Amino acid sequence: MPKKKTALTIEERLQQALVPAEEQPYEVPENWVWVRLGAIAEIVTGGTPSKKHPEYYGGNFPFYKPSDLDQGRLTYDASEYLSEEGKNVSRIIPKNSTAVCCIGSIGKCGYLMCEGTTNQQINSAIPKINSLCLYYYLCTENFVQDLLSMASATTIAIVNKSKMESCAFPLPPLSEQQRIVERIEELLAKLDEAKERLQEVADSFAVRKAAILHKAFTGELTKQWRRENGVSDESWEEKTLQDVCSMKITDGTHKTPVYCDSEKGVKFLSAKDITAEKICWDNIKYIVPELHEELYKRLAPQVDDVLLAKNGTTGVAAIVETDDIFDIYVTLAVLRPEKSIIYPLYLLKVVNSPLCKEQFAQHLTGIGVPNLHLRDIKEVLIPLPTIPEQHEIVRLIDDLLARERSAQQATEQALASIDLMKKSILARAFRGELGTNKASEASALELLKQVLAEN
Structure with missing residues (x-):
């Protein structure tokens, strides 16, 4: 017959609850003590009621998941609710408990404003002391780092119930x-x-x-x-974008590009490379020289050209500030300013303004990927001062x-x-x-x- 476990005395339980001096994270006032979290809170790991029983779901009993803990101090709403049957097969967590994410986003805390239950990614601390004092400590960086140091070395970081119980807690009177x-x-x-x-x-x-x-x-x-x-107020005119360009507004190649590495190829831009007023050269692609020669004969971008994104991210323009050689894809249109009537940077500013964006938006076509047609770009109206x-x-x-x-x-x-x-x-x-x-x-x-x- 196995020996029956002898109940621990209060002194033995006290020694288990206290954190040895060498393990205490920092000094606290003399009338405080460092204790194991499990001594002043019951730690409960959640669970998910079987999805094979649809009758467990669809009621009004909160079933909390990690994303719900973003509510923090006022965690009330749940992303899913259980029926009375689902509640009956779940471990009920009383209100004023602190739910702590212990898988994935380790350390995210929510103070439960009503009773509920949680999934298995959450360990709840049911308080035996002041519930908000417990919650606020579990929100500290010190506690989060303590949890992370205990996380299992798996693909997904996990802190189980017993490890969370062993975390240190600075207990005040x-x-x-x-x-x-x-x-x-x-x-x-x-x-x-x-x-x-x-x-x-x-x-x-x-x-x-x-x-x-x-x-x-x-x-x-x-x-x-x-x-x-x-200068008279009457000096302002209204022109189309085509009116202020020195060449017909056109777009880049419609051909499927043949890419190669940067050492052998020529720079190739598309709509993704256009940010507000700037070309982002960080992640551009390169095309084979043979294709470049063909494309460059048709359209050779130059300094002060305004490149307008017309597919995907539409209505965003950048100005060419370099004389580097590059080619463009069909997702970009080239607006080459007629400098005798328009300042290139003015063209850039007005094309990027709500004035033009609203007109672009009225002509967007395509399902899923928005598209601006050249004919509509050409007819956009802009104010033109001296x-x-x-x-x-x-x-x-x-x-x-x-x-x-x-x-x-x-x-x-x-x-x-x-x-x-x-x-x-x-x-x-x-x-x-x-x-x-x-x-x-x-x-x-x-x-x-x-x-x-x-x-």
Whole structure:
């Protein structure tokens, strides 16, 4: 007969729960103790009710998956729901538990606002202490790194239940736990408010850019310039894109390209290589010299040509700034400016403006892959001021948009810094550095003994 296991004494359980000094990640206040996560939370691995039983699904009992944890502190909605039958065959996770993704996106946490269940990619921590204190620590970078260090060395990183139970947790006294939560939520609320305002600013950049371009091509931006230079408002004309080009607007080869490596071939551009106002040369292809000779006789791109994407990514233009030899595919159209009436950079700006994009959009054809026909490109109407005013418009657009980009970068940096500040607040909170700890309070060791005795 096998020997019956003897129940551990409270002192033995206490020794198992405490983290040895050499394994403690960092120092905490004297009345805190480092404990194993499994001592202050029950860890439960989720499971998926059998899909062979469709009656398990379609009710209103939340069945949480890793993507649902993106809701963070307010995890409520689930991507799938179980019926009463499905609920009955599942392990129910009480509300106020913390669900932690332990396969794939390891460390992503959600605080469950209602009871539910989870799939097997999630380990839930059912708290035996202040539930939000537990949640916020599980959101710290220290805990996430602890989990990652325990992940199994497989194709997909996995942290099982027992490994998560062994993670270290800095346990404060019970009253301190509540003060930590209140201080964290106070500070995070202020940061969220600041983030919301910054996000509104960030979201408005596209609107302000469109407003700048609208003013530029309706004459409002250079109204003062015309007054100062004695230029009449009547000097503006309306022309088609074909009217302002020195040659017939045409596209690249319709032939299927024969590619080769860069050492033997000639540069070959298509719509994918055109970004806003620039040609991206990073991932271009190369065609065989024989095909190049044939194509170049028909169409030889040159400096100041405007290349317009007409298939796939439509309505995006870039200007040729190099005298390098290259050929283009059918997905690009060439607009060669008649420099006696239009400044090449003005043509580039207006083609990339909402004014032209809206006209392009009206003529898109094709299912799946949008396409612009040359005949429609040729008939797009643009405003045409005098050459000097075109130069001034380009200068003002560049100046104003450069300021906008600078402000946008500053806003993005501020948004990123808010996320870093949140991580810093959580890190400091669980080091006792938020000014909430009271050294006179009884040691958390007494709390740990009470938790162990009750379980």
